[in-house]
Amino acid sequence: MANFVKTFVQICNYLQDPELVARFQHFCGVEGTFPDAPKAPDSGVSEPDRPGLRKRVQQGAKSSDAGVGNGAAGDGPMPQVNGMLGDDTTGPDSSSAAADSETTIAKPLRRNSLTGDTGQEFLIHNKFLFYLFTFGTELGNEMFFIIFFPFVLWNIDALVSRRLIVVWAWNLFVGQSTKDMIRWSRPASPPVVKVEVFYNSEYSMPSTHAMTGTALPFCLFMLTYGRWQYPFLLGFCVALSWSVLVCVSRVYMGMHSVLEVITGFLYTLLILAFFQPILGKIDNYYMMGSYAPLMIVISHVGFGLVAFSLDSWSTSRGDTAQALGTGAGAALASHVNYQLGLQLDPPLSSLPLTLPSLSVSLVLRSMLRFFIGVAVLLVTRMIMKAVTIPFLCRLFGLPMDDVRRARQQMKVELPYRYIVYSVVGFSCACFVPLLFKILSLA
Numbered sequence: 001m002a003n004f005v006k007t008f009v010q011i012c013n014y015l016q017d018p019e020l021v022a023r024f025q026h027f028c029g030v031e032g033t034f035p036d037a038p039k040a041p042d043s044g045v046s047e048p049d050r051p052g053l054r055k056r057v058q059q060g061a062k063s064s065d066a067g068v069g070n071g072a073a074g075d076g077p078m079p080q081v082n083g084m085l086g087d088d089t090t091g092p093d094s095s096s097a098a099a100d101s102e103t104t105i106a107k108p109l110r111r112n113s114l115t116g117d118t119g120q121e122f123l124i125h126n127k128f129l130f131y132l133f134t135f136g137t138e139l140g141n142e143m144f145f146i147i148f149f150p151f152v153l154w155n156i157d158a159l160v161s162r163r164l165i166v167v168w169a170w171n172l173f174v175g176q177s178t179k180d181m182i183r184w185s186r187p188a189s190p191p192v193v194k195v196e197v198f199y200n201s202e203y204s205m206p207s208t209h210a211m212t213g214t215a216l217p218f219c220l221f222m223l224t225y226g227r228w229q230y231p232f233l234l235g236f237c238v239a240l241s242w243s244v245l246v247c248v249s250r251v252y253m254g255m256h257s258v259l260e261v262i263t264g265f266l267y268t269l270l271i272l273a274f275f276q277p278i279l280g281k282i283d284n285y286y287m288m289g290s291y292a293p294l295m296i297v298i299s300h301v302g303f304g305l306v307a308f309s310l311d312s313w314s315t316s317r318g319d320t321a322q323a324l325g326t327g328a329g330a331a332l333a334s335h336v337n338y339q340l341g342l343q344l345d346p347p348l349s350s351l352p353l354t355l356p357s358l359s360v361s362l363v364l365r366s367m368l369r370f371f372i373g374v375a376v377l378l379v380t381r382m383i384m385k386a387v388t389i390p391f392l393c394r395l396f397g398l399p400m401d402d403v404r405r406a407r408q409q410m411k412v413e414l415p416y417r418y419i420v421y422s423v424v425g426f427s428c429a430c431f432v433p434l435l436f437k438i439l440s441l442a
Contacts, residue, residue, distance in 0.1 A: 018192045021251055021256075025251075028252055029129055030123070032191075102125075139246050140208075140246055149161055150428050158345065158429075164220060165326065169324055173303055173320055175208035182203065206261075209246055209256075210264030211271075222276060296331045301324075317414070318413055343433055396412065
């Protein structure tokens with residue numbers, strides 16, 4: 001038993017090693033532009049602005065250790081192209097490897113407006129993998145959720161979308177709260193290259209991107225298989241591929257160690273096993289329970305307060321409140337829809353459902369619903385953001401000239417996220433479908 005524990009700890013230490021992340025990034029064509037020697041703490045020059053960091057790494061001589069080293073001879077800044085800096089010229093030795101035929105200098109595509117972190121330049125030798133894993137990591141970000149949940153709700157199956165939102169919200173709450181209790185830092189940089197910095201201020205264990213990237217496809221598979229007609233192997237392979245893409249992308253981005261991603265994947269499987277027998281009962285209670293609205297508000301706000309009290313401020317607090325607020329709004333909308341008979345699920349006698357045959361009118365109607373609905377949600381979010389933050393600042397006597405500092409306070413960030421995203425969730429599940437009926441798009 002003692003040998004087993006010792007071996008297990010050694011495996012965990014190996015999987016947690018940032019050098020493993022750096023080697024994987026180098027294998028995938030990501031190369032850091034770190035300075036050769038540490039700069040003095042009081043130099044006052046940020047690393048991304050040092051002139052030497054804009055020079056490319058000399059072709060060849062790329063060992064696993066040199067893969068995250070500083071660059072050598074180059075020609076200075078290059079023009080911006082689609083979030084990247086332009087292609088570099090290659091020397092006569094560039095034909096030695098296909099991945100090195102084109103090298104691009106890039107920076108993280110998004111900066112965090114609340115932390116001000118913009119990241120550091122890095123070199124991309126394999127553009128295909130860069131775009132593939134950028135797409136993979138976006139499958140766990142806010143904009144994807146704004147697109148995915150409404151599309152399923154408005155065009156495919158409202159019941160599936162409702163239950164997906166329940167699992168997504170509570171899965172994210174559990175993951176973010178676990179992060180704040182374990183309090184592991186992100187992989188060290190160097191040696192790891194930070195391809196993404198948006199979530200760099202959060203703790204790292206477990207990976208909540210891996211959790212949502214596992215929860216959504218496997219819960220979607222769990223809810224639709226048997227309800228819709230399709231081959232089991234097809235659904236399972238799609239779910240597994242989706243999950244693997246998101247999980248691997250987090251290592252590629254330098255945001256998580258291999259251990260944190262594996263833990264997030266396994267943790268979510270346990271959460272799904274917990275929800276599987278009770279998810280239908282939760283959904284039915286949200287729709288039919290006499291005290292459902294009160295319980296929805298108390299549970300979602302109460303657990304949000306718990307999450308906000310676990311540690312000092314980071315972006316994870318806002319993400320937790322945002323998910324719980326969206327879940328609360330969607331749950332309240334399902335209650336209103338059922339009580340008023342606005343949106344009824346197909347009868348059990350009609351199961352299993354079959355996909356309708358594609359036609360021009362079906363596609364146009366679906367796309368019209370989607371674009372009108374998403375536009376309504378984005379406008380709703382924009383208006384609520386513009387109104388809520390100044391209102392809360394006035395309410396609590398805070399200066400409105402520094403929104404970043406104001407939002408780092410629990411008394412602003414928590415109600416702001418709940419108010420904005422509960423309204424967005426309610427609009428998505430109740431107001432927009434009602435609008436479709438008025439426009440004869442239902």
